[in-house]
Amino acid sequence: MNIKEIDEFAEVRVKARAYFCYILSRALPNRVPNITLSDLKVGLKSISKTLKNVDAMFILDAKGEQVINTISMDPKYARKGMGSNRSARAYYYKVIRDKRCILTEPYPSIKSNNLIVTVAHPIYNEKGELEYIVCVDIALSNVLRMVNPSSIDALSGKSIRFIYALFTLALGFVALVLFVKGVVSFFSMGVHIENIDIKHIFESTILLTLSLAIFDLVKAMLDEEVLGKNKKDHESDIHKTMVRFLGSIIIALSIEALMLVFKFALIDLSKLLYAVYLILAITALLIGLSIYIKSLKEKPKG
Structure with a gap:
């Protein structure tokens, strides 16, 4: 059944x-x-x-x-x-x-x-x-x-599920590569505190954050499009996945902007403007995400 x-x-x-x-x-x-x-x-x-x-x-x-x-x-x-x-x-x-x-x-x-x-x-x-x-x-x-020609049991439905499965597999591989790269980058510094490079820590954090964001997206695609799970609050689950994904991207970009600020402050102040542009873009993303979350809360249920 x-x-x-x-x-x-x-x-x-x-x-x-x-x-x-x-x-x-x-x-x-x-x-x-x-x-x-x-x-x-x-x-x-x-x-x-x-x-x-x-x-x-x-x-x-x-x-x-x-x-x-x-x-x-x-x-x-x-x-x-x-x-x-x-x-x-x-x-x-x-x-x-x-x-x-x-x-x-x-x-x-x-x-x-x-x-x-x-x-x-x-x-x-x-x-x-x-x-x-x-x-x-x-x-x-x-x-x-x-x-319902788009049914999961129809030929078109099975084709769509197969395509989503391929994308899910590819994105899952990307998430795994980023995760492994982030872990290897962190432990390559060794266990001694004096060998720890702040730049490597930031880079590892960015890689792991991006890996988590892509993993969230893969999980949502696998549940909804490939396995065909039908949860009661389907729309709410999609919104939560979107918020987590965008949040992870914003965190990764924020860390990258912080690294650029430190880097350009030390080597070339004339390039600091690029870091400012990135910070402004992150701010715009934050504002957009805030508006999105606020609109979800105000949306009438039923």
């Missing part, structure tokens, strides 16, 4: 119901005199041409008894089921209760144990009396492919 699929279905459920119910209502006769099973079978053929990935189609009478054998390309479903009583199924009593076309929540198929949904469309005679219920079973993964 794929939790991500269920979450995706919850997001597109209204659109899915509207789409499938439109297909069924267009193909099936309704509220006309003398509706026969032959008329409905013709409609099912039309539906099967439009929806090519359905698992099964069948028809119930007003009491919930299946009046034709199941229509399916799968031999486990096909030409079986006539006479079965389905009045205890959720799609039957939902149609009876709502008196309209319905789309069920995902549930495990008895035969395949895969998650499926059922579209159930009531057929009324000219007097408004229920005659039949046309039911179409569709695998949840196929529903997402039809209604």
Whole structure:
């Protein structure tokens, strides 16, 4: 059972119901005199041409008894089921209760144990009396492919996940290289205090800070885009990652600016202006980050 699929279905459920119910209502006769099973079978053929990935189609009478054998390309479903009583199924009593076309929540198929949904469309005679219920079973993964092409199970979704995985791997390698370089640079000075160079400490700190910033970004990409984790406060997690990433960059730039100030103050005062420009850029980043955080706090929830 794929939790991500269920979450995706919850997001597109209204659109899915509207789409499938439109297909069924267009193909099936309704509220006309003398509706026969032959008329409905013709409609099912039309539906099967439009929806090519359905698992099964069948028809119930007003009491919930299946009046034709199941229509399916799968031999486990096909030409079986006539006479079965389905009045205890959720799609039957939902149609009876709502008196309209319905789309069920995902549930495990008895035969395949895969998650499926059922579209159930009531057929009324000219007097408004229920005659039949046309039911179409569709695998949840196929529903997402039809209604939500960017689904993680669709081909485009898998391609995007693969591309994100490559970027995540590359950025993870960059973070690892920066981390190793920072650690090696620090310990290359030895354990004696007299050998410690302040410049090397600053450089190591910058490398480790950048490594941490990239690692945060990699972790967010891995969770959200590659593994497809769907957290309750998804938007908040993205904002936190962005703040941490920008904060780490600002810290690294601040250390670099401090190093430049010390360096140019000792060797060439004329170049001190470049350090001032960098400090002004850092200040602008800080102001921008402050405005961003303030806007998040003021954003109404719900």
